[in-house]
Amino acid sequence: MTIRNATMADSEAIRAIRNAAIRDSTAIWTTEELDTSEGAAWLKPAVDRGTALVAELDGMVVGFAVVHTVSPYSGYRRTVENSVYLSDAARGHGLGTALLSGVVEKSREIGDRTMISLIEANNAASIGMNLKSGFHRAGFIPRAGEKFGQVFDLVIMCQELN
Ligand SMILES: CC(C)(COP(=O)(O)OP(=O)(O)OC[C@H]1O[C@@H](n2cnc3c(N)ncnc32)[C@H](O)[C@@H]1OP(=O)(O)O)[C@@H](O)C(=O)NCCC(=O)NCCS
Secondary structure, eight states: OEEEEOOGGGHHHHHHHHHHHHHHOSSSOOOOOOOHHHHHHHHHHHHHHTOEEEEEETTEEEEEEEEEESOSSGGGTTEEEEEEEEOGGGTTSSHHHHHHHHHHHHHHHTTOOEEEEEEETTOHHHHHHHHHTTOEEEEEEEEEEEETTEEEEEEEEEEEOO
């Protein structure tokens, strides 16, 4: 397993993993999959700022961690949010923690101040990964969103980087 910086050449592999989560999971609260250009537009700001990593196994991208600023408002320019997704077979072996910890370091190096994670409250793997990567619980919003006819609570976790 190799973890390396993502490039725009990884956009389609990242889009495939993200679209699978949109289709099949409640980790991301939308049902609208991204097409090729939307996937590239989502990835590009993170590649440009150097806060996007992929995990590769036998030449195949099996997961990613991508960090974006949380808002276009200038006051939020050092406040960022992460997205970490693995293909099914890659889960449960420490890879999510390695990717998230890696992207935390990338963010720290470029001067990001605070990183947040927005997590469906029943997502124990994501909460565990965040705890192991240095995040702490910062908030809980009951009935924050919905998908597949169910309403979900949101856990907010954060880490101060600089
Ligand atoms: C969330 C995700 C990225 C975590 O990555 P991972 O490689 O599976 O997680 P790790 O193996 O690094 O696990 C970290 C910790 O989380 C906990 N954990 C992991 N999988 C778990 C599970 N299925 N159930 C409960 N706790 C779990 C454990 O405490 C684990 O630490 P340990 O193995 O030392 O006990 C991955 O499971 C995934 O892609 N899930 C679907 C997409 C998703 O939910 N993304 C996050 C959106 S907020």
